[in-house]
Amino acid sequence: MVMALPRDMLTLQTHRTKRYTRPDNVFMLEQLLMHLIRCDVDATWRPPCTDHFPIITVINLPTMKTKPKPSYNFKMMEWVKFQEELEKRLLELQDPGEINLVSDLEEQIECLTRILQESIEAVVPVVKVCSHMKRWWNRELETLKKELNKLNRKSYLWKHTPEHPAFQEYKCL
Structure with missing residues (x-):
């Protein structure tokens, strides 16, 4: 394991004394070190009411994209x-008759x-x-959504007449 965060990097400001310290470290495998782009502290991203500074670590790891199989x-x-x-x-399918051999069963399967x-x-x-x-x-949800959309359009057409039954139908569904 190798330390990725550079030495003497300040990572914390205490609430009481407002002093800066460096208790946080970032370690990584030596094999990954060649893929490390950046490991740094960014105090500008510090959330309110926290004492630790965010540590930004960027690693360039090549990934292979796979095509999803259709199902x-x-x-x-x-x-x-x-x-x-x-x-x-x-x-x-032909009637196999009586199956006595394992090979016949496997063939039928x-x-x-x-x-x-x-x-x-x-x-x-x-x-x-x-x-x-x-x-x-699923299909049932699809039909319910279509029905809801139809009632929505119907109630929108009658928007100036609030007592129209289209509003009640829309609310009931």
């Missing part, structure tokens, strides 16, 4: 269509897995994963 949005899929597609593909994956690819909508994605959002 399937099972919440927005139509289950009836999926069931129909799956039934259609399962009819193509692979075939069933392939059919499930093909059905999913055919029916389930693909969604690109994003860090800002609302994973809790």
